[in-house]
Amino acid sequence: MSEQFKLFFAHLDDNQDQETASQALQQKLKLSDKQINAFFAGQSIFPASTQDKALKQAKVLANLGIRCRLKRLSSASSAPVNNKRDEQIMAALDYITSSLIRIEERLDDMDHRFSEQLHQSADDLNDDLALDLNLDEESTDDIKPIYKRWPMLVMVLLIVLLLSTLALQFFYPDLLPF
Structure with a gap:
């Protein structure tokens, strides 16, 4: 320095x-x-x-x-500035890590719920097919997609945003004051 x-x-x-x-x-x-x-x-x-x-x-x-x-x-006066910056970086890393953990937990919950819905839908579909003896008629029911992709997309974008913010803070520490 x-x-x-x-x-x-x-x-x-x-x-x-x-x-x-x-x-x-x-x-x-x-x-x-x-x-x-x-x-x-x-x-x-x-x-x-x-x-x-x-x-x-x-x-x-x-x-x-x-x-x-x-x-x-003196160089000793710049040491507190470096320590403060290091503390800010560590706090940002801690925040990002905890955010990633929360996102992972939410994704696991969503995966669990979707798999239950998939099982339930498959069981309901099998029950409907077993009871429906008129297979010659076309079905007019619209089948709704079980997995919706927008929550997953939002989670991925959030992770990318957090990681890019961390990278900017690491490579250009004066650009983003925390």
Whole structure:
């Protein structure tokens, strides 16, 4: 992991006063008064970034008459970010695993119910054929399909959606904040 830097207020140019600098920050960076006051009090207005990006941010502020100092963040400060991200990934994996287990249980229940209905329908059909002695007449009854495929399709699509979300989170962790 590359080193991270933050910008902190150092001083204003000689021909610059704080009021003018505040107005310039509001216009250029669209910051609130609270954020500007916090910046002049010693807090950073930009998140931690690479050295190149921090230098570009310092150049923008220098054009506004504000001098900043770069502060290197220790690698220990990035460890909580990694731990938090790892915890979020593990929570997402746990959620997906529990969802898959619930889906599997529902599919088993549906399979059990459909097999019972199939047995019952087959028994009813055999009883009807045994009692029906007029086989020469055509049957006008519409036979309804026993298995309906839409619940299975919905379950498969849900699984694919969950797995693709997990893959996106794994390969592009900044794309989907959890």
